[in-house]
Amino acid sequence: MNNINQPVTEDFRAAWKNTSVSSPDWLQIFRNAALEQFALSGFPTTRAEDWKYTDVGKLAAAYPQWLINKPGADSANNGKPLDIANAIRIAFVDGVYNPEKSSKVLPENILVGKLADLATTNPEIIEKHLGRLASNSDSGFVALNSVFSETAVAILIPTGIELQQPVYIDYFSATAETSVQPRLLASLGTDSKATIIEYFSGAVPAITNAVTEIHCGQDSQLAYYRLQEDHAEAWHTAVQYIQLERNAHLNSVNIDAGAGMARNELRLNLAGEGASADAKGLLLADGSRHIDSRLTVEHAAPNTRSRERYRAILADNARGVFNGRILVQQAAQKTSAELTNRNLLLNRGAEINTKPELEIYADDVKCAHGSTTGQLDETAMFYLLSRGIPPQEARNILVQAFASELLTDTGIPAVVERAQQAMRTLRFSDV
């Protein structure tokens, strides 16, 4: 197969050869296969429909070198961790687990460490969940995460257990021109309940390429939050695979407020009858930043319900891409799905490419989708001004209002506050 990224592939092969970590044979085989998959697919190009508006050429060129660069000594930089009451805290700096910044004692059903070590100490768990939902053929980025993920978190909630404390995972990039490949594996047992927060931030340009796999067993309930506030010149790619079994329920909030180029993908599979999901997403960008957010929801069983609400707020010359796809399989009768996407462009230079899609193979379903893009409402603006509120504050109020529907009823106030702060600090030229 012709591959324009071939030289890059050779660099990754070399990097992989130099990574001499002892790990069980099965993991070695898994990773070798992932590398071969990457060699086959390479980095996606804009010729691929799914990557049409997001050019990863510069990221691809930098990746091999940033992969082998080592974290520096200034890893003490703390960033601005979220203040989440009563959380189980797991902190990584430059991809390395940092016990000092983490909870002193982790519950026994949460494993944290080097992937190779965990694969040795808990092979049955890691082998079962690693690559259970994620497929290395989905994109070169998923494959690279499988090859190079240094550390992993595995969260296993036993049957009937409601985990009272939210699990907060903090990934912080402190060293410029390095890369991290975080991997989160989670499994919720039957009738269990958990809240998981992934927070990405950085003080420097770096690469983050994350993969999350969460399996939600029958009657389980998951609240999943992901907040991305990477450095304005960082590259961020991430995919979350979440599978819901019978009557399982998901509430998810995905907020991308950082990075120079970010691409997030949420892949939901409503695999069991009666499974339901409420997925919300917020994209915020200013300057000449680029944020691509994708959502694929597969209804594979009858009586499944999903509601997707994604919004983008773009200023200056920022570019946004939203693609939401709802796929209803033939077996998924009585499915109900509703996807809405609303976008607010604060400046003339800002642009969004949006594409909500429905693909339906069942005949008894209720599905709707819609997308709107507009500017700030001038009459609302004048109304606030006429009350004596200065223009900049009036604009901020309307921007916050635009996102408020997504952020109300969100269980983690620290996430909401941070999102509101990100909206307040969006830089935009006067209009």
Place this chain on the structure above:
Amino acid sequence: MLIEINNLHVSVKGTEIIKGLNLSIGPGEVHAIMGPNGSGKSTLAQALAGRSDYEITQGSVRYLEQDLLEMAPDERARAGLFLSFQYPVEIPGVSNVYMLKAALNARRKAADQPEIDSVEFMRFVKEKAALMELDKKFLSRGVNEGFSGGEKKRNEIFQMAVLEPKFGILDETDSGLDIDALKVVANGVNLQRDGQRSFLLITHYQRLLDYVQPDYVHVLADGQIVKSGDKGLALELEEHGYDDILAAANG
């Protein structure tokens, strides 16, 4: 004088609507402007509040010894000018109290005062809401979101009560109100008449003026004030209609 409007000309999208209007209002005075549809009543209100797509082509407006036309809309509001909108805007996601607190604090900030204490603010706001017979639940709802026509108008007067302006412009606040709502609105205005605060009541009907007694009544036609008088003029209009008055004014 509180406000002096001299030879004001206002165009909207290239069409001249106000064509040389003169009007002076002193402190504590209540003036009513009446006129048929399309005479320029609302254009005058919006232009005074500073709407950017209303172009002032000629004339001057002095407000409290300042050039009003040089001031931005938010500056005008902080200087005590308040417009009660004919069509109040719905702003989902911004609660009434949040907007009012931002508005009050903007005034305090401009006057180098500290932000208002939250407890004190809520007490003050609830007191004003009670005067306007506005249910407490409206305070936390989005601005005008899902309000009925009457609730929107009461909300305007409630906001005016909270912001305590020097000059209130009521743009057809009475239209679309039933008699009970009209009394509540009129009472809200009367409570704010303190001998210093001035009002400009823009209305199509004489009805409001039964409840809020004006000191002066002006008839606006084709962008100019064609007749002025005391409150008796409103009754005359009610009896004879605009046509007679306009014919007499033109003749």
